[in-house]
Amino acid sequence: MPRDYKYRARKKPQKKPLPGWLWLLTGLLLGGFIVGLVWLRGQAERPGGEWIGAQPDRPPQGAPAPKAPRVELPPPKPRFDFYDMLPEMEVAVPDEPFEPRPPPPTPAADARYLLQIGSFRDNADADRVKAQLALLGIEAEVVGARIGPQDTRYRVRSGPYSGRAAVDRVAKRLADNGFTSLLIPLDR
Numbered sequence: 740m741p742r743d744y745k746y747r748a749r750k751k752p753q754k755k756p757l758p759g760w761l762w763l764l765t766g767l768l769l770g771g772f773i774v775g776l777v778w779l780r781g782q783a784e785r786p787g788g789e790w791i792g793a794q795p796d797r798p799p800q801g802a803p804a805p806k807a808p809r810v811e812l813p814p815p816k817p818r819f820d821f822y823d824m825l826p827e828m829e830v831a832v833p834d835e836p837f838e839p840r841p842p843p844p845t846p847a848a849d850a851r852y853l854l855q856i857g858s859f860r861d862n863a864d865a866d867r868v869k870a871q872l873a874l875l876g877i878e879a880e881v882v883g884a885r886i887g888p889q890d891t892r893y894r895v896r897s898g899p900y901s902g903r904a905a906v907d908r909v910a911k912r913l914a915d916n917g918f919t920s921l922l923i924p925l926d927r
Contacts, residue, residue: 852906853898853923856913858884865893868918872897875916877909899925 856872856879859865865881872879872895879897886892897920900906906922913920 849901850903851899851901851925852903853896853925854900854906854909854913855921855923856895856897856918858892858894860890860892862893865895868895872913872918875912877912896923 857865857868859868862881862883869879869881877897879895882894882896884892884894897909898906900909910920910922
């Protein structure tokens, strides 16, 4: 007997997945329900703390029990001992004046100085500062200095200048334009 396979070949319709907004709404409702339960549990606690031991069947009646006297705790030990140590370490300063230091030796009038404007790891940075100084009318040179086996610094220096007055004029011009400088006296 012949069979009809027409309906057998038809596939069953697939179920459509739930949309994302429905999952979001479900999660929010579930979270709100849990938060509500926690809030209600917090409201159900009696003020004054929890019972120690088994809770009585009915609340106590009669006059309230006298409160135990408040025990004063000793003050906490300080974490730092210097409050006690400093008075013990006090040094008395004598009233007699100290001997004045001898004045530093005055440099000779023909002393020579260098001004170091910067020290850089990269030669390009040193050249950039040298170009900025050239725009200000200050001659400078870049000197490489090996600090370690693999560390070379490039120093931007200006000078040498004869006399302290010439150095002070250049240092003032540098400071007016935002540069800091380091004075290096040259030995004769």
